[in-house]
Amino acid sequence: MIKKFIKNKYVNDHYRVGIISGGYGGLTAALNLNASRFCVTLFDQKKKFNWLPDIHELVSGMKRECDLQFSLEGRLLQLGHTFCNKSVTSIDPDCKQLVTEQAKNLSV
Numbered sequence: 001m002i003k004k005f006i007k008n009k010y011v012n013d014h015y016r017v018g019i020i021s022g023g024y025g026g027l028t029a030a031l032n033l034n035a036s037r038f039c040v041t042l043f044d045q046k047k048k049f050n051w052l053p054d055i056h057e058l059v060s061g062m063k064r065e066c067d068l069q070f071s072l073e074g075r076l077l078q079l080g081h082t083f084c085n086k087s088v089t090s091i092d093p094d095c096k097q098l099v100t101e102q103a104k105n106l107s108v
């Protein structure tokens with residue numbers, strides 16, 4: 001059985017949105033969608049957001065790895081959204097469905 005996350009357009013009168021990526025683009029989209037109107041699930045295979053512009057300070061020893069990262073789950077929670085730590089393998093825009101690698105593995 002393949003798990004499909006985006007089945008219905010609305011959840012409790014909230015427009016359902018799936019964002020694939022917890023990078024700058026995906027996180028910016030999540031920040032601009034208010035949880036009072038949108039039911040947002042953000043998917044990323046990584047657990048943490050990395051602040052890349054300051055990565056040279058890691059190399060120079062000015063900052064530690066934890067100074068340049070934050071938990072995607074924690075940030076999404078603050079926004080009232082949901083984080084799903086999975087890689088998306090396919091999307092079907094017509095059916096408004098997406099499939100994750102984890103779900104595929106479960107079907108084996």
Ligand SMILES: Cc1cc2nc3c(=O)[nH]c(=O)nc-3n(C[C@H](O)[C@H](O)[C@H](O)COP(=O)(O)OP(=O)(O)OC[C@H]3O[C@@H](n4cnc5c(N)ncnc54)[C@H](O)[C@@H]3O)c2cc1C
Pocket residue numbers: 020021022023024025026043044045046052053054055086087088089
């Ligand atoms: C060392 C370094 C320094 C940089 N410094 C600067 C700077 O100073 N200023 C600047 O403007 N830009 C800088 N950049 C460039 C900037 O980081 C990128 O332009 C930016 O990250 C692109 O954002 P994005 O959201 O498009 O993609 P990304 O930030 O790459 O995010 C993509 C996310 O999607 C996730 N993802 C991918 N495929 C899937 C999938 N199938 N399922 C689930 N999740 C998936 C990835 O895990 C990733 O978290 C730097 C880049 C590097 C590497």
